[in-house]
Amino acid sequence: xxxxxxxxxxxxxxxxxxxxxxRRSSGIGAPIARSRFLIIAVxxxxxxxxxxxxxxxxxxxxxxxxPSPASVATQLGKLWADGTLxxxxxxxxxxxxxxxxxxxxxxxxxxxxxxxxxxxEAAIEPLVDFIRYMPVVAFVPLSILWAGTSDVQKFxxxxxxxxxxxxxxxxDNVKRVPADFVGLGRTLGLPDRKILTRIVVPSAMPGIWDxxxxxxxxxxxxxxxxxxxxxxxxxxxxxxxxxxxxxxxxIIGYILLLGILGLITDQVMKALGKVLFxxxxxx
Amino acid sequence: xxxPKLRIKSLHxxxxxxxxxxxxxxxxxxxxxxxxxxxxxxxxxxxxSTLLSIVAGLQDFDxxxxxxxxxxxxxxxxxxGVVFQxxxxxxxxxxxxxxxxxxxxxxxDRATCRRIALEHLDLVKLPHSANLYPSELSGGMxxxxxxxxALSYRPKMLLMDExxxxxxALTRHQMQELLTQIWEEHRxxxxxxxxxxxxxxxxxxxxxxxxxxxxxxxxxxxxxxxRPRREEVMESAAFMDLxxxxxxxxxxxxxxxxxx
Ligand SMILES: Nc1ncnc2c1ncn2[C@@H]1O[C@H](COP(=O)(O)OP(=O)(O)OP(=O)(O)O)[C@@H](O)[C@H]1O
Ligand SMILES: [Mg+2]
Numbered sequence: 001x002x003x004x005x006x007x008x009x010x011x012x013x014x015x016x017x018x019x020x021x022x023r024r025s026s027g028i029g030a031p032i033a034r035s036r037f038l039i040i041a042v043x044x045x046x047x048x049x050x051x052x053x054x055x056x057x058x059x060x061x062x063x064x065x066x067p068s069p070a071s072v073a074t075q076l077g078k079l080w081a082d083g084t085l086x087x088x089x090x091x092x093x094x095x096x097x098x099x100x101x102x103x104x105x106x107x108x109x110x111x112x113x114x115x116x117x118x119x120x121e122a123a124i125e126p127l128v129d130f131i132r133y134m135p136v137v138a139f140v141p142l143s144i145l146w147a148g149t150s151d152v153q154k155f156x157x158x159x160x161x162x163x164x165x166x167x168x169x170x171x172d173n174v175k176r177v178p179a180d181f182v183g184l185g186r187t188l189g190l191p192d193r194k195i196l197t198r199i200v201v202p203s204a205m206p207g208i209w210d211x212x213x214x215x216x217x218x219x220x221x222x223x224x225x226x227x228x229x230x231x232x233x234x235x236x237x238x239x240x241x242x243x244x245x246x247x248x249x250x251i252i253g254y255i256l257l258l259g260i261l262g263l264i265t266d267q268v269m270k271a272l273g274k275v276l277f278x279x280x281x282x283x
Numbered sequence: 284x285x286x287p288k289l290r291i292k293s294l295h296x297x298x299x300x301x302x303x304x305x306x307x308x309x310x311x312x313x314x315x316x317x318x319x320x321x322x323x324x325x326x327x328x329x330x331x332s333t334l335l336s337i338v339a340g341l342q343d344f345d346x347x348x349x350x351x352x353x354x355x356x357x358x359x360x361x362x363x364g365v366v367f368q369x370x371x372x373x374x375x376x377x378x379x380x381x382x383x384x385x386x387x388x389x390x391x392d393r394a395t396c397r398r399i400a401l402e403h404l405d406l407v408k409l410p411h412s413a414n415l416y417p418s419e420l421s422g423g424m425x426x427x428x429x430x431x432x433a434l435s436y437r438p439k440m441l442l443m444d445e446x447x448x449x450x451x452a453l454t455r456h457q458m459q460e461l462l463t464q465i466w467e468e469h470r471x472x473x474x475x476x477x478x479x480x481x482x483x484x485x486x487x488x489x490x491x492x493x494x495x496x497x498x499x500x501x502x503x504x505x506x507x508x509x510r511p512r513r514e515e516v517m518e519s520a521a522f523m524d525l526x527x528x529x530x531x532x533x534x535x536x537x538x539x540x541x542x543x
Contacts, residue, residue, distance in 0.1 A: 180367045183341050186359040188388040188436075198384075202375055279416040280374045 067249040075249040091233040092223060095151055099158030100219045104212055107163050111170025112201060132164040136222060140229055149230040161222035162215045173207030174200060206277040213269040220262050287314035288472045289440060294347030296333060306497040307333050318470040322483035322490045326537035330498030331476045335444050339365050361389050364433030368445040370425045372417040379413040382432045389436040403431035423454040440472045459485055467511050480529050484522060490529055494536030501536040504529055
């Protein structure tokens with residue numbers, strides 16, 4: 001390292017200097033212990049929770065705007081006990097599963113196709129790029145006209161919100177497959193179809209999995225959006241209804257619940273990815 | 284001399300079209316005899332990789348003739364094994380499975396694939412790494428598996444593009460030694476691209492110096508150093524002389540751009 005700031009470090013200094021530098025863990029990209037990471041993360045959550053608890057406990061805000069943590073917890077408990085929460089969860093999870101599955105099942109082959117063949121890319125990529133920039137929210141009225149308030153309308157909104165993004169991201173994942181991998185397949189005399197299924201797709205799979213994980217996060221948002229405006233069940237529906245009756249505690253409880261659900265699915269996908277692609281730690 | 288293994292005759296290649304067209308290879312003529320080890324050297328950008336991938340069938344050329352054992356090369360195939368500079372082991376397969384992947388493509392049954400794969404891991408001195416994944420192998424080990432894979436289906440020729448370019452000096456020496464041993468035992472026809480003149484002299488029967496602007500063959504050197512060669516040969520006067528001459532030729536070849 002040439003730029004030791006005005007350091008006239010004599011040889012005897014360097015050892016202690018290095019030790020000091022090693023102890024510092026704030027530089028860009030400097031690693032920290034896993035336990036330390038966890039402690040910091042938990043502390044932030046705990047701090048925010050405490051602030052919430054204090055603000056409501058000291059009557060700094062009216063319960064109608066921000067109910068206390070205890071009130072939210074009791075309300076969630078009540079809704080769980082009478083089965084409302086479970087029914088809402090079932091309806092929402094069913095919708096996001098179907099909607100997301102349809103989008104992904106179509107996006108993967110199309111993304112692989114346009115990532116591999118320029119002709120297909122020319123045919124599909126500009127179109128998808130165009131549609132992608134149309135706001136999903138603006139499709140809601142249209143989706144209601146087409147599909148009413150049925151589940152199909154929810155599938156449609158989730159599909160519109162995720163499919164087009166997925167296609168483009170998967171195309172990118174596929175383009176990132178090293179050209180020499182394809183070259184290898186060709187020198188082995190494999191036909192294009194086999195190069196795609198045996199080399200390109202497996203090679204892009206860790207990236208595709210990441211794309212699915214990220215787009216599943218968005219799918220939650222689109223699901224709730226669809227349920228907010230036109231539904232007779234589901235987490236989003238309950239939030240709208242609660243607004244009508246000023247049940248702020250239900251609203252906040254459900255919002256937190258949605259956050260937790262998102263976090264859980266994300267972590268599950270991450271863990272699965274680690275197991276499925278443990279050999280692909282490219283270095 | 285009997286008919287050549289590989290024959291390249293008046294080969295031309297350019298990239299792009301119209302105003303952007305650049306000539307990359309001009310009038311390349313090169314024959315490789317059966318069992319001959321030929322190295323291509325030359326300054327960066329003179330078209331060595333392009334020539335190699337044309338021979339591999341991975342790229343088209345504009346005009347000229349290109350045939351192997353008398354029949355024209357139309358597309359990539361199992362008659363030419365390629366070792367790329369980048370590590371091309373498939374990361375989701377073990378060392379053994381990577382070799383079996385190639386053998387399966389060549390149409391062997393399961394048991395044969397397994398047997399040949401293990402034999403070739405032995406050949407490159409990696410008998411204990413069969414079940415390791417590429418992420419668990421060092422750079423040198425990866426290239427050894429890649430060489431084993433390229434040899435396993437018995438191609439007529441081996442094409443190598445700076446296969447040891449990314450390795451440290453010591454590992455590179457070991458790989459060169461290994462490659463000479465394999466070559467001396469199995470007698471392969473090899474076209475080898477390198478930046479390392481010492482490596483070229485050590486390994487080759489003939490060294491082809493390419494020049495730039497556009498890429499073409501400037502000189503060829505026969506390497507009259509007897510085999511089997513071992514590391515000590517690098518100290519000999521003949522070796523050093525030749526190395527110096529090739530260096531000089533490369534410098535001269537790259538100093539004369541844009542001359543017809
Ligand atoms: N796909 C391509 N399109 C346009 N030009 C290319 C393409 N591939 C290579 N070239 C050009 O062809 C010339 C020869 O490239 P090539 O990679 O064959 O050189 P090289 O001798 O292998 O160089 P190096 O020693 O750096 O690997 C270079 O000037 C390069 O810019
Ligand atoms: Mg090159």
